[in-house]
Amino acid sequence: MIALNNITKFYNTKPAVTNINLEFEKGYIYGLLGRNGAGKTTIINIITNRIFATEGQVFIDGDNAVENDFAQAKIFSMTEKSSYPSEMKVRDGLKWVKGFYNNFDTQYANKLCKLFNIDTSKSLKALSTGYNSIFKLILTLASTAEIMIFDEPVLGLDANYREIFYKEVLKRFAELNNTIIISTHLIEEISNIVEKIIIIDEGKIIANASTDEIKENAYVVSGNKTKVEEFIKTRKILHTESLGNYLAVTINDKVSSKDLHDAKTLDLEITAPKLQEVFIKLTSKEKLDNE
Amino acid sequence: MNKTISKKKLLHLTKFHVRSTYYYLFIITGILLFNLLIAVLITSLDNTGESGSGSLDSVTLVHSFILGIVFFYSTFKFALLNGVSRRTYYLSSLLYLVIYSFFFTVITSITIVIAEAVTNTFTIYSLMYGYNFISMFIWLFLACLFFELLGWLISCVFYRTYKKARLIISVSLLLVIPIFVFINYLSNGAFGISVLNFISAIFGFNSTIPNPFIAMVTLLVLSLILAGSIFLLVRKAGIRE
Numbered sequence: 001m002i003a004l005n006n007i008t009k010f011y012n013t014k015p016a017v018t019n020i021n022l023e024f025e026k027g028y029i030y031g032l033l034g035r036n037g038a039g040k041t042t043i044i045n046i047i048t049n050r051i052f053a054t055e056g057q058v059f060i061d062g063d064n065a066v067e068n069d070f071a072q073a074k075i076f077s078m079t080e081k082s083s084y085p086s087e088m089k090v091r092d093g094l095k096w097v098k099g100f101y102n103n104f105d106t107q108y109a110n111k112l113c114k115l116f117n118i119d120t121s122k123s124l125k126a127l128s129t130g131y132n133s134i135f136k137l138i139l140t141l142a143s144t145a146e147i148m149i150f151d152e153p154v155l156g157l158d159a160n161y162r163e164i165f166y167k168e169v170l171k172r173f174a175e176l177n178n179t180i181i182i183s184t185h186l187i188e189e190i191s192n193i194v195e196k197i198i199i200i201d202e203g204k205i206i207a208n209a210s211t212d213e214i215k216e217n218a219y220v221v222s223g224n225k226t227k228v229e230e231f232i233k234t235r236k237i238l239h240t241e242s243l244g245n246y247l248a249v250t251i252n253d254k255v256s257s258k259d260l261h262d263a264k265t266l267d268l269e270i271t272a273p274k275l276q277e278v279f280i281k282l283t284s285k286e287k288l289d290n291e
Numbered sequence: 292m293n294k295t296i297s298k299k300k301l302l303h304l305t306k307f308h309v310r311s312t313y314y315y316l317f318i319i320t321g322i323l324l325f326n327l328l329i330a331v332l333i334t335s336l337d338n339t340g341e342s343g344s345g346s347l348d349s350v351t352l353v354h355s356f357i358l359g360i361v362f363f364y365s366t367f368k369f370a371l372l373n374g375v376s377r378r379t380y381y382l383s384s385l386l387y388l389v390i391y392s393f394f395f396t397v398i399t400s401i402t403i404v405i406a407e408a409v410t411n412t413f414t415i416y417s418l419m420y421g422y423n424f425i426s427m428f429i430w431l432f433l434a435c436l437f438f439e440l441l442g443w444l445i446s447c448v449f450y451r452t453y454k455k456a457r458l459i460i461s462v463s464l465l466l467v468i469p470i471f472v473f474i475n476y477l478s479n480g481a482f483g484i485s486v487l488n489f490i491s492a493i494f495g496f497n498s499t500i501p502n503p504f505i506a507m508v509t510l511l512v513l514s515l516i517l518a519g520s521i522f523l524l525v526r527k528a529g530i531r532e
Contacts, residue, residue, distance in 0.1 A: 045529070045530065048371075048374070049371070049374070049376065050371050050372075050529060050530040051529035051530060052527065052529065067295055067376040067377060067378060068295040068376060069295060069296055069297035069300050069374065069375060069376050069379055070294070070295065070297060072374030072375070072376065073297065073300075073374050075374060076374070077372075079372070083368040083369070083372055083530065084368075084369060084372065085311065085365040085366075085369060096303075096307055096369075096373075097373060099299075099303035099306070099307075100300055100303060100304075100373040100374060100375065101373075
């Protein structure tokens, strides 16, 4: 559905993203992950025609996405920064955006306004950071766009509203079977929602696979501290957590039959790692250098 | 070549432009009526019959320039956020400025007609070309458009450049007058006379009776040059957050 071919973007002489080749397919929820300044927002801005790539092309359903009103009408992307006119009232924002998106669902938008308890008579400048995020979330979810992009969607939202948001994303996805891209730092929160993960580091794609495939690159062994220490002697450690006589260690490797056998012998448990731990492993400069 | 400009988006964005700055029409109307009221008061208090109002059209031209400067920042971002291409944004903005130039001209012309009926009045146009309602209307419309485009161009230049470049541009503009004076001094005044002759010619003052139609053509050509320059700046502009 979205295809990025050899995308490179320079800011002056500094490369923001280099030679990116990516495809976002219809019917998946993607997690676009990366450290600060990794190039996530640059990729989103290039897809949405907000900035131009220095090299490369972007296609949406086979059509060139650059300066194309019709291709861009298939995407609604909320940004981390608030770029809507600050004097604009929430209800006016809903009205004006509806004019750009043929299938904008006003009824659903109003329902979300009530659900998130947002005062539609307020201007955007009077809203808190959290409510500004909510305003943009409502626009995106109600747009019914074929491609919905959320860039740091839960900025300033409390746990309750974050929960509501994730539920609404899943509901919307079930109804529309569209493409959803979520770019966030809160990796564990989206780990149960996203089906595919794209990890960007220093402007390059370093992982592009399903959540399960990404997690396969590591595993957690836990149990009695002495036994776990015995188990990890010859293995590459990624992360350690201990509590009293209990120790849980994330191992930086795929789990092998030997690992399973050793763990069973020592009466240890092997489980899947947290997505965040794998992410840290993949993007940590120190760890890569040590390897 | 595939169609890439959506007429629906273009018209909706134009409507957004018009609605988001409609208060400018009230501001201009308010200022013009206030000036008119003061002129009427002064005329009624002054028995000599020599006092009156002047330069009502200058109020409109100044506000046209301000409108050109202020509308761009917020509407450009809003357009890009809603999947509108730069070309569509550019065409929509041109349409919007033409509409506003027309509104400004109508409001100002009506005020001038009323002012002429109730008090002594003069306008920039009448001082330069004498009085003819239709040619004044066309001249004012083109002058409004020119000043709006000039404001938009300045806004675009500042949007596309960074702090250092802005400083260089600002300083360069400040240096224009001293450089002009210096060259004029070196040429014993010939340079200044040539420039003034050129300006006089393009604004229709070279003949014994000033010709407003030459000024109209000049304003139209200058507006087209400005519009072309703006297009070059807008077509590659990115969102700046």
